[in-house]
Amino acid sequence: MARADEGHEKTTLDGAGGILSLIAGGEAASRAELLAASGLSRVTVTQRLNALLASGLVRETEKTLPSGGRPTRVLAINAASGFLLVANIGETHIHLAAMDLTPAILAQTTLPFSVASGPEATLTQIGDAFDALAAEAERTHGFFLGISLSLPTPVDFKRGCVVGPSVLPGWDEFDIIGRLKARFDVPVYVENDVNLMTICEHKRRFPAVDDMLFVKVGTGMGSGMIAGGRLFRGAQGAAGDIGHIQFLSDDAPLCRCGKFGCVEARAAGWAIARDLSARGFRAETARDVIDLVEQRKPEALMLLRAAGRTIGEVISDVVSIINPSLIVIGGTLARGGDLMLSGIRELVYQRCLPLATRDLSIVLSTVREDGALFGAAYLLLDDLFAPARADRLLERYDTARHRQTPAAVRRQAP
């Protein structure tokens, strides 16, 4: 019996998630690679890829790759087929942006942020700003795919909330994801800023490195780890909290956490600023310290160098414990360059076993202030395109496409 849509080419997006995931994850850049990587037959891959191309989510680039015979066409996620909303809550400002799927910034805003305003008011503010950004992005970039938030405190990623007493009083245990999902019906992620900077650095510069450590040395200190190619969060999301590892000594300085001798109290921006103030300079933040370093003030140079060695002490502990193949130093004090690096390298090479340092690189970060913002976008994209979720993402494009072809609907009516 002939059906109404007989002869209609097959373009369901059913099952195309696997293909999409391979393209998004960089595991397959061409049809030939998709064939090999997916294990599916040529027919199936062709069919699903056509559906993805028709949906607009995937596009064929102009680029080709040499193969010995006919060059292969390079496929890519169509960056303009959707957009994300991301926000980085800093200690004084909130940086918000709409991003395409590159991810690249489409539009951005900055809001003032007061630690005093609780999560309720702040999330409402963010929601309003998101609405404005979305209105603009929606016209050019179609679907709104998700939200990702960066916070300057420990975050329990699974539960989506701030954990532990922190610089954000009142946020502890507040259900951020729930609040945002109630207003925006999209996936929502919340993560700590240092972890997001780690993700950004890993994705952009060292995608092939499986085990790396990112250390942020700014006014405060923190670190993030990539273990086995994935961000390692620990049981409560508190992994990488190296700022409060203690080294006891007679002159152990008091830390802002209330203990004595923490690394942070010896080598973070605020500690160096404290020491510079004691020597008559005006300094409070990491930026003040770096300003003095750039003016080549001997005291600042000396203190930064010493901080490098102190940080090197902790890092050498971390190296012994997790055995990374790469360490990236970021944050404001990383602008001190070799002044900071040399001390770190000195201690790590001195303290760790040759085995652990044999193939270890220690480099400076190149990502800027916006590392956390982009990291938030990468985190979200990774999840949207993950095999487990990609099919759900496609459903939206699928139903939309059906709506967009009234001809197909008419064809079914006799």
Next chain:
Amino acid sequence: MARADEGHEKTTLDGAGGILSLIAGGEAASRAELLAASGLSRVTVTQRLNALLASGLVRETEKTLPSGGRPTRVLAINAASGFLLVANIGETHIHLAAMDLTPAILAQTTLPFSVASGPEATLTQIGDAFDALAAEAERTHGFFLGISLSLPTPVDFKRGCVVGPSVLPGWDEFDIIGRLKARFDVPVYVENDVNLMTICEHKRRFPAVDDMLFVKVGTGMGSGMIAGGRLFRGAQGAAGDIGHIQFLSDDAPLCRCGKFGCVEARAAGWAIARDLSARGFRAETARDVIDLVEQRKPEALMLLRAAGRTIGEVISDVVSIINPSLIVIGGTLARGGDLMLSGIRELVYQRCLPLATRDLSIVLSTVREDGALFGAAYLLLDDLFAPARADRLLERYDTARHRQTPAAVRRQAP
């Protein structure tokens, strides 16, 4: 057209690997759970499971699970359907065993081991002992499925060799896997003993814990980590090497690694034995120390307690870095019980952030000397039954089954 085997029930093992993997991994214990966990249709699951049951690899147990209606039959890997050969190379002896798939020991031997004999001679010795063990196991337990080795040194798991200068001179970079595979045509794994003890402890007692740290305090010191439910090895397999983290002080003792102030030189078995010797006791190894502790010698009690605090210092660093939810203390000195634990707990709770210690348990290990041996078996089994490898494992049972049914062969001849 009628085929020769028409009407013959379908029992290919093709594709049954996924099912097998779910059963072996504990993700599905019954047909109903297999249906849900695999996402396959009832027909397909029934068919593949029948093939697995026919192959003998999976069996139906007597146990049932209540379900509200008809109770569900519990399925399990048939422990007697194959066997493994494992060996634990210690500093003076090699402990070898044939194990079933429980894993449980079927037969075992011990060989004397001299560090002086190189890898060539030792592996030949091991091979000979394996041959003897295999002959026995083969009669009762069918297929020989793989080899797994435990070594008391850092091991590069991927490459299957000892790395770095260690207690085993001459083994550095020697291709252990290659050598054994040339003699036995089965999968071969090599891993560090502490990592294997970690795996054993995790599998047996804490399978639900995703992030844990295992610390072995014996004559020497080492640790293993489970991160995200899997063993974490680091870039060169050297992760967890916490014995040589340094604490500098005026009286920093010289470590056997050549540096000053390593934890090991302060708190491992040999260090306590050294201090006891200086006080007139006869002690060399961790066992000697524990003997004196069990005789309630005040000096031994005091030194063990102090060692606990020192080890607590390092552990608190590890906790800050990887944020585990469980710490297990093993090795000979763990027999010191609370004497050891209290110092560790004291320092960890004093030094770490409340967030990290809120849900942290610190307990003593219960696995014995044979932890590494069983860990080796678990490691191998995990890999044999992993989704990616399970199909390959089945091929052997499949072809064997065809051989075993001459009736089926006859049926094809007209």
Next chain:
DNA sequence: AATCTTATGTATATTATCATACATAAGTAT
């Protein structure tokens, strides 16, 4: 004992996927 619930097997028609083969495309090497 009758009923309810969930587990489990199987027949049927339908659908999805595959292997194979062939045809064409688009470069490089000669």
Next chain:
DNA sequence: ATACTTATGTATGATAATATACATAAGATT
């Protein structure tokens, strides 16, 4: 230009897997 290589699409019949529906099983509940 011609041959060679690999990429890519599609037709075809074969195979695998699915949904659906029904039948039976085996314990708990009433």
